[in-house]
Amino acid sequence: MENFRYLKPAAIDKALSLKKELGSKARFLLGGTDLFIQMDKGFVVPETVIDLKGIDELKGIEKKDGYVYVGARVTWTQLIESDLIRKEFPALWEASDIVASVGVRNTGTLVGNICNAVPSLEGGSPLLAYNAAVLVKSSQGEREIPAADFFTGVKKTALADDEMVTGVKIPVKNGKFGEVYVKMGRYEGEDLAQAGVAVVVDDKNNYRIALNAVAPTPVRAEKAEALLSGKKLDESLAEKAAELALESISPISDIRSSKEYRLHMCRVMVKRALMASVSRMETGKPALNTRLI
Ligand SMILES: Cc1cc2nc3c(=O)[nH]c(=O)nc-3n(C[C@H](O)[C@H](O)[C@H](O)COP(=O)(O)OP(=O)(O)OC[C@H]3O[C@@H](n4cnc5c(N)ncnc54)[C@H](O)[C@@H]3O)c2cc1C
Missing domain, CATH: 3.30.465.10 (Uridine Diphospho-n-acetylenolpyruvylglucosamine Reductase; domain 3)
Known part of the structure; x- marks a missing residue:
C-alpha cells in the first residue's frame, strides 16, 4: 500500500472543509472494509484519508x-x-x-x-x-x-x-407490513451476493420489490409491483410477478454466477420472498433468517 496522510477530525464541518480543500485526493473512511482493500490492491491511491470515526x-x-x-x-x-x-x-x-x-x-x-x-x-x-x-x-x-x-x-x-x-x-410504515431480504451466495460466510432480493408488502396490498447484484445498480422491479398493486397475493400471482421482475434486471455472467443462473434464481427468490413477506405480515412466520433458498 502507498503511504498516505491520516486525519481524524472531530466535527462534520472540519471534515467537509478538508474534503473541499483536497477534493478527489482525499477519501473518507468509516470501517475501511472496502477502502483499505482497494488501497492495498492499488485500485485507489488517496493522498489523504479522512477518518470519520471521531465524529459523534x-x-x-x-x-x-x-x-x-x-x-x-x-x-x-x-x-x-x-x-x-x-x-x-x-x-x-x-x-x-x-x-x-x-x-x-x-x-x-x-x-x-x-x-x-x-x-x-x-x-x-x-x-x-x-x-x-x-x-x-x-x-x-x-x-x-x-x-x-x-x-x-x-x-x-x-x-x-x-x-x-x-x-x-x-x-416508518403505518399499519401492518411484512418484509424479507433473501441473498444467494456461493457458500455460507464471507461471500458477496450472486443475487439479492428485498420485498416489502403492506395490508393495503402495496408491494415493493428491489434486487441487487443483477444490474449495474440496485433496481426496483416496477412492472412486477404494478401487476401486484391492490391485489391479494396467491401462488399464481406471485409466479407471474416473479417472471415480470426479470424484465427489470440485466444480470451478467461473472466469477460468481452465470447470467442464466441469476435469472433463474431471481424468479425463484422473488416468488418466495413475496410469499414469505405476506405470510410474515399475516402470521409472523417464517421467523427472521429462515432460509428461503
Ligand atoms: C471479507 C469481506 C466480505 C464482505 N462481504 C460483504 C457482503 O456479504 N455484503 C456486502 O454488501 N458487502 C460485503 N463486503 C464489503 C464491505 O464490508 C461493505 O461494503 C461495508 O459495509 C463497507 O463499509 P465500511 O464502513 O467498511 O466502508 P469504507 O471501506 O470505510 O468506505 C467505503 C467507501 O465509501 C467511501 N465513504 C465512506 N464513508 C463515506 C461518507 N460518509 N461519505 C461519502 N463517502 C464515504 C469511502 O471513501 C470508500 O470509497 C465485504 C468485505 C470484506 C472485506
Whole structure:
C-alpha cells in the first residue's frame, strides 16, 4: 500500500472543509472494509484519508417525526443489535445479518456500503424498497437524495467530490407490513451476493420489490409491483410477478454466477420472498433468517 496522510477530525464541518480543500485526493473512511482493500490492491491511491470515526454527530439510530435516521458510523452489528431495526425494518435487519462475517460486520457500515456502490451491495435493495433517502452534506449546505437516484452506475453515486453522506432516512410504515431480504451466495460466510432480493408488502396490498447484484445498480422491479398493486397475493400471482421482475434486471455472467443462473434464481427468490413477506405480515412466520433458498 502507498503511504498516505491520516486525519481524524472531530466535527462534520472540519471534515467537509478538508474534503473541499483536497477534493478527489482525499477519501473518507468509516470501517475501511472496502477502502483499505482497494488501497492495498492499488485500485485507489488517496493522498489523504479522512477518518470519520471521531465524529459523534454521525453516530446512532434515532426515530423522529415519522422517520428512522441511521448515522454514517452505524455498523452492521449495531443495526442487528437494534430492536427498532429488527421490528420495523426486518428486511434491512436480514440484509445486515448476512453481510460477510462478525469481524467485518463489527467495523463495516451501511453508509460505507452504499458509498462504495458495488452492484452486489447488501444495503441497496432494502433502502430502495423502503423509499429511503440518503442524507448528504457539503460545506455549501445539505440535501437528500432518494435511494433510487443515489446509485448511478457500477461503483458510481450521485455524490459530488466535496460531499459526505451523513446517514440515511427511512420512512416508518403505518399499519401492518411484512418484509424479507433473501441473498444467494456461493457458500455460507464471507461471500458477496450472486443475487439479492428485498420485498416489502403492506395490508393495503402495496408491494415493493428491489434486487441487487443483477444490474449495474440496485433496481426496483416496477412492472412486477404494478401487476401486484391492490391485489391479494396467491401462488399464481406471485409466479407471474416473479417472471415480470426479470424484465427489470440485466444480470451478467461473472466469477460468481452465470447470467442464466441469476435469472433463474431471481424468479425463484422473488416468488418466495413475496410469499414469505405476506405470510410474515399475516402470521409472523417464517421467523427472521429462515432460509428461503
Ligand atoms: C471479507 C469481506 C466480505 C464482505 N462481504 C460483504 C457482503 O456479504 N455484503 C456486502 O454488501 N458487502 C460485503 N463486503 C464489503 C464491505 O464490508 C461493505 O461494503 C461495508 O459495509 C463497507 O463499509 P465500511 O464502513 O467498511 O466502508 P469504507 O471501506 O470505510 O468506505 C467505503 C467507501 O465509501 C467511501 N465513504 C465512506 N464513508 C463515506 C461518507 N460518509 N461519505 C461519502 N463517502 C464515504 C469511502 O471513501 C470508500 O470509497 C465485504 C468485505 C470484506 C472485506
